[in-house]
Amino acid sequence: MTNSEQGLRVAVVGATGAVGEELRRLLDTRGFPVAGDPVFVASERSAGKKLPWKDREVTVRALSPEVFDGVDVALFSAGGSTSREWGPVAAEQGAIVVDNSSAFRMDPDVPLVVSEVNPEDARRRPKGIIANPNCTTMVLMVAAKPLHDAFDLREMVATSYQAAGGAGQSGITELIEQAKKLIDRADEMRIRGIDVESTVEPEKFSKAIAFNVLAHCGSFTDERYTDEEWKLVNESRKILHIDDLRVSPTCVRVPVLVGHSIAARLTFGSEVSRDAAMAALAGAPGLEVEDGIGKDGEELDYPTPLGSAGRDEVLVGRVREDLGDPRSLNLFVVGDNLLKGAALNTVQIAELVAAE
Numbered sequence: 001m002t003n004s005e006q007g008l009r010v011a012v013v014g015a016t017g018a019v020g021e022e023l024r025r026l027l028d029t030r031g032f033p034v035a036g037d038p039v040f041v042a043s044e045r046s047a048g049k050k051l052p053w054k055d056r057e058v059t060v061r062a063l064s065p066e067v068f069d070g071v072d073v074a075l076f077s078a079g080g081s082t083s084r085e086w087g088p089v090a091a092e093q094g095a096i097v098v099d100n101s102s103a104f105r106m107d108p109d110v111p112l113v114v115s116e117v118n119p120e121d122a123r124r125r126p127k128g129i130i131a132n133p134n135c136t137t138m139v140l141m142v143a144a145k146p147l148h149d150a151f152d153l154r155e156m157v158a159t160s161y162q163a164a165g166g167a168g169q170s171g172i173t174e175l176i177e178q179a180k181k182l183i184d185r186a187d188e189m190r191i192r193g194i195d196v197e198s199t200v201e202p203e204k205f206s207k208a209i210a211f212n213v214l215a216h217c218g219s220f221t222d223e224r225y226t227d228e229e230w231k232l233v234n235e236s237r238k239i240l241h242i243d244d245l246r247v248s249p250t251c252v253r254v255p256v257l258v259g260h261s262i263a264a265r266l267t268f269g270s271e272v273s274r275d276a277a278m279a280a281l282a283g284a285p286g287l288e289v290e291d292g293i294g295k296d297g298e299e300l301d302y303p304t305p306l307g308s309a310g311r312d313e314v315l316v317g318r319v320r321e322d323l324g325d326p327r328s329l330n331l332f333v334v335g336d337n338l339l340k341g342a343a344l345n346t347v348q349i350a351e352l353v354a355a356e
Contacts, residue, residue, distance in 0.1 A: 007035035014078030015040035022343030091128030115348035116286035135341025152269030178210035217251035259305025303334040
């Protein structure tokens, strides 16, 4: 690697995308030790475009082996197929790859890292690649880890409410455009919603997302579960190092721009009280507790996806003992899927590498 006093040579692959834009911003605002100008990489059609970096502009380059010459850390956010093809190329050139796609997450030789949960795993990277988890899994893990450390997590029933922005900018655009068209059809939606729904021609989602909730998120795979649901199962086990963790997932798409929410029932090896759980959550890295009840029993303080947008922290609230099992706890977790769920954790992993 480059001498730490000089900083690290950094490449951002997918620099023109939504997450790429956040990566560029975070590298700057968090003061990452970038040596010289970063290498901004994108598709052929974006090559030659100028992107801002501090007080100047940097020209976007097309993917080729040469763009990784001398690069110490390569941040990938350009989709799984690009990562599978070019991630190993960058690693062979000597770069440590931090990949934001699903391409390497379940590879046993690639650590799957949430910076606040299992940072030590980032040091074990025989392929020179570190994977960034799925955004929903990552948000839940930040809250689950301190509780696991305290009470020995055995099982999770997790229902996610995932923002349209989880499908990228096109998902956000589809939600906004549908909402504009349907906002004046409130009476129709109230009286005969199926007729309104049938007039919508979705592109990114299976049905109308505006003023609606879709009972699945992702593509259906094995046993009638979606790929998003299987990510919750398999990635949680890998991150927490609990191979036999029982996970019952349901992933739902909701008409929210940014911010994934998860209602979770966590079951532990030992009995757990709300007070003990709150003590375990207090001060946990990357986590902020928003949980308060007013004098009349009204819940006054709880996390929302809108309230999470643009915030680095994962938010947790509605922490309560389960009504039927003294070993179980119910809670509500929220996080910005584009920030902590993608770009921020990618940069935080790079910071772990830089600290070495």
